[in-house]
Amino acid sequence: MTEMKEAAAAGRLMRIQEAAADVGLTPRSVRYYEEMGLLRPAARSEGDYRLYDETDLERLRFIKGLRDDAGFSLAEIAQLLEDEAARERGHAAFHATTDPAERRRILCERVASFERQIQTLQRKIDRLQAMVDDTEARRVRTVAKLADTGISEPC
Amino acid sequence: MTEMKEAAAAGRLMRIQEAAADVGLTPRSVRYYEEMGLLRPAARSEGDYRLYDETDLERLRFIKGLRDDAGFSLAEIAQLLEDEAARERGHAAFHATTDPAERRRILCERVASFERQIQTLQRKIDRLQAMVDDTEARRVRTVAKLADTGISEPC
DNA sequence: CTAAACTCTCACGTGAACGGCAATGTTGAG
DNA sequence: CTCAACATTGCCGTTCACGTGAGAGTTTAG
Numbered sequence: 001m002t003e004m005k006e007a008a009a010a011g012r013l014m015r016i017q018e019a020a021a022d023v024g025l026t027p028r029s030v031r032y033y034e035e036m037g038l039l040r041p042a043a044r045s046e047g048d049y050r051l052y053d054e055t056d057l058e059r060l061r062f063i064k065g066l067r068d069d070a071g072f073s074l075a076e077i078a079q080l081l082e083d084e085a086a087r088e089r090g091h092a093a094f095h096a097t098t099d100p101a102e103r104r105r106i107l108c109e110r111v112a113s114f115e116r117q118i119q120t121l122q123r124k125i126d127r128l129q130a131m132v133d134d135t136e137a138r139r140v141r142t143v144a145k146l147a148d149t150g151i152s153e154p155c
Numbered sequence: 156m157t158e159m160k161e162a163a164a165a166g167r168l169m170r171i172q173e174a175a176a177d178v179g180l181t182p183r184s185v186r187y188y189e190e191m192g193l194l195r196p197a198a199r200s201e202g203d204y205r206l207y208d209e210t211d212l213e214r215l216r217f218i219k220g221l222r223d224d225a226g227f228s229l230a231e232i233a234q235l236l237e238d239e240a241a242r243e244r245g246h247a248a249f250h251a252t253t254d255p256a257e258r259r260r261i262l263c264e265r266v267a268s269f270e271r272q273i274q275t276l277q278r279k280i281d282r283l284q285a286m287v288d289d290t291e292a293r294r295v296r297t298v299a300k301l302a303d304t305g306i307s308e309p310c
Numbered sequence: 311c312t313a314a315a316c317t318c319t320c321a322c323g324t325g326a327a328c329g330g331c332a333a334t335g336t337t338g339a340g
Numbered sequence: 341c342t343c344a345a346c347a348t349t350g351c352c353g354t355t356c357a358c359g360t361g362a363g364a365g366t367t368t369a370g
Contacts, residue, residue, distance in 0.1 A: 015367095017316070027317085032358060047366040049317055067357095069282035071226015074357075100304050107301045108310035114294035121287045125280055127224035132276045139269035146262045149255050155263035170337095172346070182347090187328060202336040204347055222327095229327075 011053065013043060019052040023060040030060065036074050038063055038081055059084070070124055080120065083113040166208065168198060174207040178215040185215065191229050193218055193236055214239070225279055235275065238268040 016027045033039055034050075039059050041050040052060075059081075066072045066080065090106045097103060146155075171182045188194055189205075194214050196205040207215075214236070221227040221235065245261045252258060301310075 015317075026358080028358060028360085031318095036357090045317090045366080047317080048319095049366070065282075065286055069279065069286060104301065104304050107297055107304065110297045111294055111301065111310065114290055114297065118287055118290050118294070121283055121290070124224065125283050125287070127220075128276055128280050128283070131220055131224065132273055132280070135269055135273050135276070139266055139273070142262055142265045142269065146259065146266065149259045149262065155266065170347075181328080183328060183330085186348095191327090200336080200347090202347075203349095204336070 013051040013053055015045075016041075016050050016052070019057060019060070023057055023064055025060060025064060033060070033063060033074070036078065038074065038078055055088075070121065080117055083117060087113050168206040168208055170200075171196075171205050171207070174212060174215070178212055178219055180215060180219060188215070188218060188229070191233065193229065193233055210243075225276065235272055238272060242268050 014022070016030055020027045020030045031050075034041070039056060042053040042056055043051040045051055062084070063077055063081070066077045067074070072080070087110045090110055094103055094106045169177070171185055175182045175185045186205075189196070194211060197208040197211055198206040200206055217239070218232055218236070221232045222229070227235070242265050245265055249258055249261045
């Protein structure tokens with residue numbers, strides 16, 4: 001039992017099946033997302049196997065979230081990931097310099113990127129909330145009619 | 156100028172193009188939704204033209220909202236409309252009886268239906284909100300790193 | 311070293327949600 | 341009544357987001 005339970009937290013690289021299963025996708029979908037330019041595996045094995053690391057998994061979870069929860073198309077997700085990519089490039093650039101001014105600029109860009117992402121999601125939430133409010137108003141009107149029936153008992 | 160500006164509020168019936176344009180859909184989509192069982196036009200002309208009334212338009216707007224804003228599939232929308240249909244049947248049944256107990260039962264069912272719909276939408280909002288919270292947390296961490304750079308000026 | 315299990319890259323197939331065209335019929339203004 | 345404008349059904353085409361092999365190569369336990 002000296003074998004590792006799983007390719008857990010550390011800097012382990014996983015192949016496509018394990019990676020896909022981990023985030024709840026199929027290998028085919030993961031390859032398709034790559035084809036669409038949504039991600040590239042951290043590395044390739046000698047035999048050209050795709051190898052994913054933890055940041056890849058986070059990215060895949062992010063994609064899945066946008067697809068399932070928000071109903072974004074892959075094209076829209078690509079837009080959001082453009083920002084994400086810029087942040088990662090910024091991360092490298094951040095560690096490549098020691099100039100405080102430069103570091104500050106990189107971090108500021110990241111913050112702005114996060115804010116754009118939040119706004120995109122928030123707009124969707126707002127529209128959904130409007131639908132909820134609308135339905136709620138109709139519910140309230142119906143409850144009012146219920147009171148009109150004379151019987152004021154709950155359902 | 157005695158002609159009506161548009162087939163405005165009243166009990167006017169509109170043909171498919173006007174109806175579709177009014178809610179921002181194409182005639183083709185409207186026919187497809189009918190084919191999928193999402194709605195049936197209020198009436199047909201003598202020559203079998205589809206004729207839509209105001210409640211049809213509301214229904215179409217509801218469908219469009221679920222599709223565009225919530226990203227629901229037509230199958231999921233069909234589920235939600237099952238409830239909507241039940242409400243409309245309830246509306247007829249409501250006016251068909253004068254029994255207060257029966258009327259109360261119908262209204263209670265409508266309220267429950269609205270509440271189910273709200274919950275479905277709310278679950279989606281919650282998941283989106285979780286993504287926003289996540290992104291917000293990352294933003295905050297980045298802002299903290301910004302403070303660490305020594306310069307405490309805003310961006 | 312072998313064999314099973316996994317992976318690679320094409321490449322074609324599929325279901326959802328329409329777009330678009332054809333052949334035909336209906337409406338309504340003039 | 342006529343004729344342009346709109347409608348009908350039917351059917352094939354398309355895009356998106358994958359599913360599903362085929363055929364060949366790679367990894368790794370034993």
